Amino acid sequence: MNPPIRRLAVVAAILFCSLLISSTSIMFFQAKALGDRSDNRRSVLASYDRERGQILLGGTPIARSVATDDELRWERTYPSGRLYSHVTGYYSFTYGAGGGIEGAEDELLSGRSDKLFYRRISDLVSGRQPAGASVELTIRPEVQQAAEKALGDQRGAVVALDPRTGAILAMVSHPTYDPAALSSHRFSAVTDAWKSLNADRSKPLVNRSIGGDLYPPGSVFKLVTTAAALSSGQYDVTSRIPAPAQLKLPLSSVPLTNWQNGSCTGSDQITLQKALETSCNSAFGGIGIQLGGDALADQAAKFGFGDELRVPMRVTPSKVPTGMDKAQSAQAAIGQYDVRVTPLQVAMVSAAIANKGVVMRPHLIASVRGDNLSVLDETKPEQLSKAVTSEVADQVAQMMRGVVEDGTGSNARIPGVEVGGKTGTAQQGNDKAPHAWFTAIAPLTASADQPQVAVAVVVEDGGSAGRETGGNKVAAPIAKEVMEAVIRK
Template sequence: MNAPIRRIGIVVAAMFCALLMSSTLIQFVQAKDLRERPGNRRTLLASYSKERGSILVGGNAVAVSKEADDTFKWQRTYPQAKMYAPVTGYYSFTYGAGRGIEGSYDDLLSGSSDSLFYRRLVDVVTGRPPAGATLELTVDPAVQKAAWDALGNQRGAVVALDPKTGAILAMVSKPSYDPNLLADHDLPKVSKAWSTLSTDQDHPLTNRAINGNLYPPGSTFKLITAAAALESGQYTPASELDAPAELDLPQTSVTLPNITGKECGPGGKDNLKHALKISCNTAFGSLGMALGQDKLRSQARKFGYGQSVTVPMRVTPSIFPATLNEPQLAQSAIGQFDVRATPMQVAMVSAAIANGGKEMTPYLVKNVRDSDLDVIDSTDPQEFAKPISGQTASQLNDMMQAVVDGGSGRKAKIPGMKVAGKTGTAQTAKGKAADVWFTGFAPADNPRVAVAVVVEDGGTMADEASGGIVAAPIAKKVMEAVVSR
């Protein structure tokens, strides 16, 4: 064999080897990724050939597939669309499974999960049509509706937790959207709806309870500052703090004022418990500087700031700044400057205090059921952290009860019941009304629900709003929906 023919033979052999290697790579190594790409039309059509599992709340479907007389065979529908959209997410032929439970548990709902392998074999043997698993959520329909109705037409979010287990009892985000528009089989109509929703300046596709740009937590963060003080062993609820009308901030000519413009106590002094009760800015600003940024940052992290949580959707980590000068530290101690939090994180702080210092991991899915509705998996409550001692939790509980009994959170009172809470009014940008907050729990002596409410830009009251006036009544209705049962 002459040299040219030999070289051609080597090249052809190399090409055959490359072809075999690439086909092997595609068929075996990359097959799963290619199959699960959102734009894979063949996979999407195959997924519509079988019934997708339902999503249940209180025994009723908030997402269900119904037979359709078209190419797709099954139509995904959302009976209580907007109220549950941040929880369910959407299932769309064009845009896939997204944002909520639909995206997080797509493999179970579609029936493709490895955990359903043996049940798929049984379906093949028995000739029964394949179907996805059904998910039973922790959400309480009465609590969800109370939160939805109480928030009204205001932008914001509500989260309610069972402090003893971490089960999410309500998750509301407004403005919301109708996932039926994205699940429609009229694809041009779906594309138009997506364009409208994704360019809406109010961001209805964003679940404000767990994602988005996050919010300054305002005075709700004073719970963490108070916790850091009590945990240090250097302070008690009776400890005296500097509480002038305005706090001189070092390194600057700027001062930190109280909203009232007055001293919080005689001679510009106040104790820790009363300072929390009336939400004294200067007392907590001075306390933050006295504690130092390391203690504040450490306490915030113990509660979950900077840590990743999934419910199963990923919760955007809340933020406590990495480095601070003294004026920034004073502002951070009252939940301003660059401190940012999700309503979920704020609810987790209250839930930890309610639960004696033990913070539970929040979760949305209670049970996974097969096509016969037999339970094949359940979520066991798990401890997330122990950010504070039982003694500190008891002291904070008592201090938060004072906030509701006669302080800034009086509108959260429930007749005949002890309620604990903390208000917040957070400045966001010059010329904009403040975001207003309430977080707390009830009954304070045997907590069954912890809640966080945020209303953007003061809601319907705009510049006249405060956490005690706008957010506290919303939280009251949510807590009543739990404790009245």
């Protein structure tokens, strides 16, 4: 063979091998990723050939597919769509699955999940029409409805947890939206709805309870500071703490003031118990200086701050900065400076206090069910961390009871039920009205086996009260309604 022909043969062999390797790579390694692409029209059309699994509450669907007579054989519908929009998310031919369970568990609902491999084999052998799995949620409808109604037309979020298991009992974010507007087969209307939702400055597609722009927690963070103080061994409930009308901060010309615009109790000293009941900034600022910022950050981390969580939607990690100086530590101790949280994280703090110091992993899915609603998988409660000892947790819980009975949280009182809580009024700066916070646990009566609910409420920009807002005025009544819905079942 002469040299030119030999070279041509080598080039042809290389091209043939490249083609073989490329096609093999696409078929065996890239096929799933290419099939899952939202712009793969063939895959999207194929997904509408089978019935998508339902999203259920107590066996009742809050998202289901109904048969149609158009090219797309199934259309997603959402009974009570606005009530559960941030829980369900949306399933759209144009924009895919996203925003909630629809996006986080798309493979299960569509039937593509590897967890359903044996069921797919069974369907193939038996000749049954394949369908997606359904998911049963932990949300309790009466609790969700109470949270929705109590929050009203105010922007903000409400989260309720079962402290014993981490089950999410309510998850409400306002403003809300109608997922059906994105799942319709009237594609021009879907496009208009998508553009409108994304152009809305109030961000209705954002689930404020677990993500978006995180909130300064204000004084609800004093629960973390209290836990750090008691755990350090330097303080107990009756410790007397300096509580000046203004706390001079190191390296700063701006003092830390109290919301009372003076002394918290008419004295320059206060017990730790009374400091929490009156939400005394100067006392907690002094604790922050004494303990140091790293101690606050370490305690917050034990409650779950910084953890990458999925419920199954991704939760934006809450954060406490490290390397703070003394002035910054004082501000962080009262939930200001650069401390940022989700409402879920605040509920997790209260839940851990209610659960003898144990943080349970929050979850939204109770079980996965087949097309005949047989149980394929169940979520088992899982411990995430140990935040404080049971002794410290009990002390903080009783201090929280004092906040409701004798302190700033009076609007959370429930007749015949002992409630523990903490108010918060979080300054934003930029001349904006503060956010109103309240977090609570109930019941705390000696006869109760354990508190049944932990709740966190945030109302943005003061809610209906504007600049006259406060955690007790705006957020505590909402928390009360949610707790009553759990306890008065």
